[in-house]
Amino acid sequence: MRAVTLHGPRSIEVSDVPDPSIVEPTDVIVKVALSCICGSDLWPYRGVHEVGSAQRIGHEFVGTVVEVGSAVGSLRPGDFVISPFSWSDGTCPACRDGVTTGCRNGGFWGQPGSDGGQGEFVRVPFADATLVALPEPPPRELWPALLTLSDVMATGHHAAVCAHVAPGGTVGVVGDGAVGLCGILAARRLGAGQVIALSRNPARQAVAQQFGASDVVPERGRDAVAAVRELTGGRGVDHVLECVGTQESLETAIHIARRGGSVGFVGVPHLTDPKPISDLFARSVGLRGGGAWVRTYLPELLSDVMAGSLDPSAVFDLTLPLEEAAEGYRAMDERRAIKVLLELDSSA
Amino acid sequence: MRAVTLHGPRSIEVSDVPDPSIVEPTDVIVKVALSCICGSDLWPYRGVHEVGSAQRIGHEFVGTVVEVGSAVGSLRPGDFVISPFSWSDGTCPACRDGVTTGCRNGGFWGQPGSDGGQGEFVRVPFADATLVALPEPPPRELWPALLTLSDVMATGHHAAVCAHVAPGGTVGVVGDGAVGLCGILAARRLGAGQVIALSRNPARQAVAQQFGASDVVPERGRDAVAAVRELTGGRGVDHVLECVGTQESLETAIHIARRGGSVGFVGVPHLTDPKPISDLFARSVGLRGGGAWVRTYLPELLSDVMAGSLDPSAVFDLTLPLEEAAEGYRAMDERRAIKVLLELDSSA
Numbered sequence: 001m002r003a004v005t006l007h008g009p010r011s012i013e014v015s016d017v018p019d020p021s022i023v024e025p026t027d028v029i030v031k032v033a034l035s036c037i038c039g040s041d042l043w044p045y046r047g048v049h050e051v052g053s054a055q056r057i058g059h060e061f062v063g064t065v066v067e068v069g070s071a072v073g074s075l076r077p078g079d080f081v082i083s084p085f086s087w088s089d090g091t092c093p094a095c096r097d098g099v100t101t102g103c104r105n106g107g108f109w110g111q112p113g114s115d116g117g118q119g120e121f122v123r124v125p126f127a128d129a130t131l132v133a134l135p136e137p138p139p140r141e142l143w144p145a146l147l148t149l150s151d152v153m154a155t156g157h158h159a160a161v162c163a164h165v166a167p168g169g170t171v172g173v174v175g176d177g178a179v180g181l182c183g184i185l186a187a188r189r190l191g192a193g194q195v196i197a198l199s200r201n202p203a204r205q206a207v208a209q210q211f212g213a214s215d216v217v218p219e220r221g222r223d224a225v226a227a228v229r230e231l232t233g234g235r236g237v238d239h240v241l242e243c244v245g246t247q248e249s250l251e252t253a254i255h256i257a258r259r260g261g262s263v264g265f266v267g268v269p270h271l272t273d274p275k276p277i278s279d280l281f282a283r284s285v286g287l288r289g290g291g292a293w294v295r296t297y298l299p300e301l302l303s304d305v306m307a308g309s310l311d312p313s314a315v316f317d318l319t320l321p322l323e324e325a326a327e328g329y330r331a332m333d334e335r336r337a338i339k340v341l342l343e344l345d346s347s348a
Numbered sequence: 349m350r351a352v353t354l355h356g357p358r359s360i361e362v363s364d365v366p367d368p369s370i371v372e373p374t375d376v377i378v379k380v381a382l383s384c385i386c387g388s389d390l391w392p393y394r395g396v397h398e399v400g401s402a403q404r405i406g407h408e409f410v411g412t413v414v415e416v417g418s419a420v421g422s423l424r425p426g427d428f429v430i431s432p433f434s435w436s437d438g439t440c441p442a443c444r445d446g447v448t449t450g451c452r453n454g455g456f457w458g459q460p461g462s463d464g465g466q467g468e469f470v471r472v473p474f475a476d477a478t479l480v481a482l483p484e485p486p487p488r489e490l491w492p493a494l495l496t497l498s499d500v501m502a503t504g505h506h507a508a509v510c511a512h513v514a515p516g517g518t519v520g521v522v523g524d525g526a527v528g529l530c531g532i533l534a535a536r537r538l539g540a541g542q543v544i545a546l547s548r549n550p551a552r553q554a555v556a557q558q559f560g561a562s563d564v565v566p567e568r569g570r571d572a573v574a575a576v577r578e579l580t581g582g583r584g585v586d587h588v589l590e591c592v593g594t595q596e597s598l599e600t601a602i603h604i605a606r607r608g609g610s611v612g613f614v615g616v617p618h619l620t621d622p623k624p625i626s627d628l629f630a631r632s633v634g635l636r637g638g639g640a641w642v643r644t645y646l647p648e649l650l651s652d653v654m655a656g657s658l659d660p661s662a663v664f665d666l667t668l669p670l671e672e673a674a675e676g677y678r679a680m681d682e683r684r685a686i687k688v689l690l691e692l693d694s695s696a
Contacts, residue, residue: 101632233441271622281613281638288628290632290633
């Protein structure tokens with residue numbers, strides 16, 4: 001089979017790798033129909049995270065079940081499935097609390113020993129607990145929206161949930177990548193009033209407005225804080241979605257929150273200084289986040305996508321065949337694309 | 349008048365200072381009946397925070413109103429009042445949200461230009477909004493319990509509220525100072541089930557058990573984490589009250605929380621490393637805290653003290669006249685006392 005592999009900083013190839021097969025009786029094999037490239041794939045791509053040799057990559061995919069292990073109960077060959085960016089056993093204490101990214105037997109696609117999502121087939125552990133199957137194959141035009149539930153839409157939703165977004169609340173969104181943009185949709189879906197998006201990129205500003213941003217602030221850092229306060233009568237916003245993960249973005253998030261407000265953070269933190277903790281304390285601002293509990297949120301988000309009331313597919317602004325994945329990474333690295341779709345099997 | 353003053357590291361005196369007088373029409377003057385020494389007074393006492401010359405100190409007091417400004421509406425001379433550790437105007441956006449420690453016109457007793465709580469009289473700004481008056485002078489034996497509402501009991505309650513303590517939840521308390529001990533009472537009051545106190549001091553362990561701790565863990569750091577997990581079937585606790593503020597205490601707090609759990613933090617953070625933010629992210633643990641919204645909580649806590657269902661007074665294990673404040677500081681610095689009462693006017 002063919003799969004995307006990473007060989008060092010900015011060295012992406014599409015290679016022949018072994019076909020996966022059932023290892024545990026709870027596994028299934030999925031033939032991937034559509035995958036995509038994530039902003040978080042850029043960390044190893046840029047060499048910020050160390051990588052193995054010919055490391056598999058990608059963690060978002062939808063596709064069709066082609067083989068099931070003997071202990072799999074709820075899935076059959078032919079089922080169209082959506083995979084969260086991590087697998088989980090569904091039975092450990094964290095899973096029972098809905099914290100599926102904390103599963104004691106869980107893992108992430110692309111980690112050593114697992115398949116990446118950017119490849120023709122994926123072996124899925126704990127398949128009954130991990131995958132969500134649709135009752136019948138969805139129309140092709142819905143696949144991109146369904147694929148966003150694998151990560152970015154569910155992660156934007158997690159940011160909004162962790163920031164306690166509630167009807168009528170004011171919201172600020174730090175980060176105009178696909179997750180931040182989906183966070184705008186998520187905040188609106190939860191009833192937010194004013195939603196202020198921080199973005200200086202015209203293409204992303206346009207999507208932000210399409211997704212429901214009421215204001216767009218192009219400034220960064222202290223100027224962004226001043227601009228958001230200006231837009232909120234000096235008060236700051238009730239809820240902040242932090243979708244970047246840098247020192248500056250987290251500090252901005254904490255300072256645009258009103259005193260007593262809440263920050264949901266879903267950008268993997270890459271910090272150098274503990275100052276944000278003192279800022280949280282001084283401003284009485286709450287912080288909660290982490291890897292999104294995608295499997296927990298999938299059913300409700302899927303229901304809205306199928307009903308036509310939720311469509312995050314505009315985050316994809318470039319579509320390439322799997323074989324051209326390297327160009328997809330370049331386009332995202334250079335911010336020429338918000339998010340790149342990788343087509344594998346349009347006949348699925 | 350006589351007041352406690354700090355002159356440098358471990359240099360406490362009781363000095364003659366000018367009597368306060370009404371400055372703003374919203375001020376009142378309170379004759380202090382009872383004050384006390386707080387764990388947070390030890391930061392400047394130990395020289396961790398820089399101090400001015402002959403700096404006033406102390407931020408907890410109850411007493412009697414002796415003079416009122418012309419714009420004061422709800423208070424009269426003779427009223428017995430409890431003061432939060434900070435003043436607040438009651439009208440700014442933060443105050444309207446209940447975040448009284450975020451008041452844009454607020455301040456803290458003992459800051460330059462204000463009176464300290466450890467002195468015979470205090471000028472109270474925004475007195476209508478700041479003070480809580482009792483309908484009639486309370487019996488003398490209730491004064492210590494009422495004084496805890498000035499800070500430590502309200503702060504323990506804030507930690508529990510910020511950790512989202514709910515009926516039946518499991519709770520861990522990091523810190524066996526007066527605030528941590530009050531946090532145990534607060535967690536029980538909010539319906540907590542198992543409450544695990546971290547303490548290695550026999551006198552404090554005894555108060556922890558008196559206040560409702562179901563388990564006491566004497567270990568620290570990694571060993572404490574292992575012990576708490578052992579006591580919770582490997583899961584960790586739902587809610588953690590972090591009442592210290594050091595790097596180690598915050599890391600312990602985050603790691604004794606279950607995945608998806610919550611930490612309420614009320615120890616002023618003195619951190620050297622941003623690792624706790626990555627730990628929060630990796631463990632899906634929420635963090636909220638800061639200076640307690642004492643004025644917001646005072647009515648409900650006062651009601652329980654007056655009804656006899658809440659009595660935190662056991663945190664005071666040494667009582668001294670104001671003139672012996674220096675010995676009180678030494679006793680707390682050397683951990684010979686949990687919390688020291690300073691008596692000013694037993695006839696009030």
